[in-house]
Amino acid sequence: MFSLRSINNQMITNSPASLNIIRRNLAQITSIHAIPTLKTQPTTKQHSIEEGNKRKQLLERPGLFxxxxxxxxxxxxxxxxxxxxxxxxNSCEVINHKTEIEHGYDANIIGTIDKLKNYPRLHELKMFEEAGVSPKYKFGEFRVRDSSNLLPLGTELxxxxxxxxxxxxxxxxxxxxxxxxxxxxxxxxGGRATHGVSKAHRTPGAMGGNQNPGRVLPGKKMPGRxxxxxxxxxxxxxxxxxxxxxxxxxxxxxxxxxxxxxxxxxxxxxxxxxxxxxxxx
The missing domain is CATH 2.40.30.10 (Translation factors)
Structure with a gap:
């Protein structure tokens, strides 16, 4: 701790560099009412799977096919x-689950229509065997709010x-x-049925400007499938x-x-x- 007399003696005897050091030390004295550090929470990624699940409208129970x-x-x-x-x-049964720990969300996988012969994907037969159901022609997932809404395997809807x-x-x-x-x-x-229209009765007409914009804009309604x-x-x-x-x-x-x-x-x-x-x- 510096006293006023010691500071005056140093100001007389020491060099200008020493005076700058003393002034810098005096400026570092903090008030007892000051907050030296403040720990802030890390920002959350709004586009993560977890945050997306919180915003998504979900049902309490799954649907069926x-x-x-x-x-x-x-x-x-x-x-x-x-x-x-x-x-x-037709034979809607729960064949598997997706959990938040493994996949980021909770879902029931529902299958329908038994396919007992010539099942094309042999690697999926183990999933049906563990659920205790027959192989299914069609299956898909139905998301639910949390793990408490997961139905037991083999449940028929x-x-x-x-x-x-x-x-x-x-x-x-x-x-x-x-x-x-x-x-x-x-x-x-469409175009006119007569009055000068020749073989252009069902055509869309002009699609883009000549100079401005000079091209057909994306999303233009045109013929297609x-x-x-x-x-x-x-x-x-x-x-x-x-x-x-x-x-x-x-x-x-x-x-x-x-x-x-x-x-x-x-x-x-x-x-x-x-x-x-x-x-x-």
């Missing part, structure tokens, strides 16, 4: 006539997994229409379920051709919640 069998006319008890779609639930009156979401692949023009694919008006794209129909009402017969009837139409496989799950807009939303509640 169904086979579209066609459309019928459904009559209610009040005599109302409704268009409806018949779905078949029937049509009565859903209740009459509840809303479900349908995910499927739309019918393929082949190569289509702009009038069929994008509902363009139509259909065979993923589509989701939200909030379809369940009209009838029969667990023993494996029949599920929904109100309205759904994407995909007859005999096509679709994914049926609880309505995400109604029952889905994110982990961040649950934490705030």
């Amino acid at each position: 169904a086979i579209k069998q066609g459309m019928i006319t459904w009559f209610t008890s009040k005599g109302e006539q409704l268009p409806a779609t018949v779905l078949e639930i 029937k049509a009565d997994y859903f209740a009459v009156g509840q809303l479900v979401d349908i995910k499927g692949i739309t019918k393929g229409k082949g190569f289509a023009g702009v009038m069929k694919r994008w509902n363009f008006k 139509m259909g065979t794209s993923n589509m989701t129909d939200f909030n379809k009402e369940v009209l009838h379920v029969d667990g023993n017969a494996g029949i599920l009837i929904l109100k309205g139409c759904i994407p995909g051709p007859n005999k096509g496989i679709v994914r049926v799950s609880d309505a995400l807009k109604l029952y889905g919640k994110s982990l961040n939303q649950l934490a705030r509640e």
Whole structure:
């Protein structure tokens, strides 16, 4: 600790370099009320799998696969006539799990339609053997909120997994229409039928400017292959379920051709919640 007399003596006897050292030491004396260090938390990566799972809308239970069998006319008890779609639930069973520790998220892997002969992927037979189920023609994963929503291996999901009156979401692949023009694919008006139009009645017309921009912009609506794209129909009402017969009837139409496989799950807009939303509640 420096005294005033010692500092004055050093200022008289020492060189200018020594005076700078003394002044620097005096400046380093900190107040008892000052905070010398502050430990901050490391920043989180918002694009990581963990943070993405917290923001993602997830359901409490998985869905299942169904086979579209066609459309019928459904009559209610009040005599109302409704268009409806018949779905078949065929041997939907839980064959595997994906856990957050190993894959970053929790999911149930559901399989449907037994394939007992000529299974093409022999390395997957061990997965079916461990689950105690037959090899499946089609299987896929259904993500859930946490590990408590993972169903036991071998659990069979029937049509009565859903209740009459509840809303479900349908995910499927739309019918393929082949190569289509702009009038069929994008509902363009087309050219005139007469009055000077020669062999250009269904053409798209001008596609780009001459000098500005001088090119066709990306995303321009043009002729191309139509259909065979993923589509989701939200909030379809369940009209009838029969667990023993494996029949599920929904109100309205759904994407995909007859005999096509679709994914049926609880309505995400109604029952889905994110982990961040649950934490705030």
